[in-house]
Amino acid sequence: MPSLVIENLTKQFDAFTAVDNVSLSMARGEIFGLLGPNGAGKTTTIRILLGLLAATSGRASVLGYDVVKQAEEIRAHAGYVSQKFALYPDLTVAENFDFYAGVYGVARKKMIERRAVLLEQVGLTGQERERVGALAGGSRQRLALACALAHEPAFLFLDEPTAGVDALSRRALWDLVYELAEGGTSILVTTHYMDEAENCQRIAFIYQGRIVAEGTPTEIKRDQIHAQVIEMECEPLDVAFVALRDAKLFDEVALYGSTLHLIGTDASQKIEFAKNVLAAKNVRVTRAQEIMPSLEDAFIARLRSADRE
Numbered sequence: 001m002p003s004l005v006i007e008n009l010t011k012q013f014d015a016f017t018a019v020d021n022v023s024l025s026m027a028r029g030e031i032f033g034l035l036g037p038n039g040a041g042k043t044t045t046i047r048i049l050l051g052l053l054a055a056t057s058g059r060a061s062v063l064g065y066d067v068v069k070q071a072e073e074i075r076a077h078a079g080y081v082s083q084k085f086a087l088y089p090d091l092t093v094a095e096n097f098d099f100y101a102g103v104y105g106v107a108r109k110k111m112i113e114r115r116a117v118l119l120e121q122v123g124l125t126g127q128e129r130e131r132v133g134a135l136a137g138g139s140r141q142r143l144a145l146a147c148a149l150a151h152e153p154a155f156l157f158l159d160e161p162t163a164g165v166d167a168l169s170r171r172a173l174w175d176l177v178y179e180l181a182e183g184g185t186s187i188l189v190t191t192h193y194m195d196e197a198e199n200c201q202r203i204a205f206i207y208q209g210r211i212v213a214e215g216t217p218t219e220i221k222r223d224q225i226h227a228q229v230i231e232m233e234c235e236p237l238d239v240a241f242v243a244l245r246d247a248k249l250f251d252e253v254a255l256y257g258s259t260l261h262l263i264g265t266d267a268s269q270k271i272e273f274a275k276n277v278l279a280a281k282n283v284r285v286t287r288a289q290e291i292m293p294s295l296e297d298a299f300i301a302r303l304r305s306a307d308r309e
Helices: 042-049 071-077 093-103 108-121 137-148 167-182 217-224 237-247 267-279 295-308
Strands: 004-013 016-026 031-035 057-062 078-081 155-159 186-190 202-207 210-215 228-235 252-256 259-264 284-291
Touching: 004 042, 016 042, 016 202, 016 210, 031 167, 042 057, 042 155, 042 186, 071 078, 078 137, 093 108, 093 137, 108 137, 137 167, 155 167, 167 186, 202 217, 202 295, 210 217, 210 295, 217 295, 228 237, 228 267, 237 252, 237 259, 237 267, 252 295, 259 267, 259 295, 267 284
Parallel strands: 031 186, 031 202, 078 155, 155 186
Antiparallel strands: 004 016, 004 057, 202 210, 228 259, 228 284, 252 259
């Protein structure tokens, strides 16, 4: 049985359609990434799946439970880490954990055992008496994850769990996510970080409430880029970016760290033209070569295509 089934899910707020005819499914123990810009419908979808918001039409089930008729059963078997810290800053680490474990109905003896195990897993052992308000952002989010796992949920919703979190805490959170999935926990995660999305077994791009691409990261990169990608190192980067955008030699010019990605049909044949454009702007090109598309390239290309459609 799939852990998640969504069929033609739609949510309208007056004239605005936040979720537009979305259909998805997840296998048990799968890590599924939902990617999209702010306002794309990711959080709204999760709130519907948790029974916190009523859909306008369509149906969905989590772990076999209907999101409308059996929302309480879903919340009893699912954990949720929201975008914002849903913790009490004036309470200690242990007090926050105990509160949420109590909400989930975990017995006192089991609560103490789970607290010790989970705080060790998220790297907070020894900080039980510290006030949450004094913790760094990464530590607070790791505690939020521990609280969501207090009742050993079979399904875990992670809504931008590493936004604003330092790299070390991001790594620790994802190490735990992989461990949970290996143990059979199904995980739906929304993220803006493409390197995180690469580690999901399957992903879907959601844009303006609609699913515009779905598959494994490899499938997405293969199927969504019908063009070549040129990676260019040059200086100054900002001048080069504007000049190549204005020249319209490529379908897309995107900043990618300290380089530019130039995407287009027969892009490799336009490298010399691009160098001439940049030379006129006193831009020095140190490297320009064709590369395999990244997930970010595929994401940008699919959103541009959706806009044209």
